[in-house]
Amino acid sequence: MSDKGLTIFDIDRTLFHSNAKVGVENNGQVVKVLDDSEFNTYVLQEGEKYDYSEFRSSKVFEATAKPIASMLAKAQAISENAIAKGSKVIIVTARSDMDDKELFVSFFEKHGLDMANIYIERAGNIGLPTSAENKTVVFRKYLDSGDYKRIRLFDDAIENLRAFVALKPEYPATAFEGYLVREDGNLETIG
Numbered sequence: 001m002s003d004k005g006l007t008i009f010d011i012d013r014t015l016f017h018s019n020a021k022v023g024v025e026n027n028g029q030v031v032k033v034l035d036d037s038e039f040n041t042y043v044l045q046e047g048e049k050y051d052y053s054e055f056r057s058s059k060v061f062e063a064t065a066k067p068i069a070s071m072l073a074k075a076q077a078i079s080e081n082a083i084a085k086g087s088k089v090i091i092v093t094a095r096s097d098m099d100d101k102e103l104f105v106s107f108f109e110k111h112g113l114d115m116a117n118i119y120i121e122r123a124g125n126i127g128l129p130t131s132a133e134n135k136t137v138v139f140r141k142y143l144d145s146g147d148y149k150r151i152r153l154f155d156d157a158i159e160n161l162r163a164f165v166a167l168k169p170e171y172p173a174t175a176f177e178g179y180l181v182r183e184d185g186n187l188e189t190i191g
Contacts, residue, residue, distance in 0.1 A: 165191030
């Protein structure tokens, strides 16, 4: 195992506050509208499916996303340091593919993130019932590579952090650090 580390940031309510919503449809009718926090924990009921049209819109994201200054500064500093040392920074979001990838990525660049060296993993493309299950698939992908001695996650959803920390016993040679991002950008260590 190398001496590299992997740092993972979530997007919504971690780096930015956004007003994008996810609809829940039943029989072609929208029966619920979820913000990103509610979406993280919602489990579809029989006959329901998600309408991601607003959540996939790069224009909606660009128009409504407001930076969480302390977290964005932390992401910038960590990515500059990690890249210089050969470590890796990725963003793992519950979102699936956006409708305009270039506009979406350029938004992060406008806020000082080196997107030539930061990859966005779109866990929403995986299709499991919850955000935590989808993100766990991504976490395992990187852990299974054996490339990382340390791995840390910054996320606003406790369910995602619990799923992350639950992987510790499977990867005893890797140090885990989990950080819950509060509404105001302050952090709480998890696990």
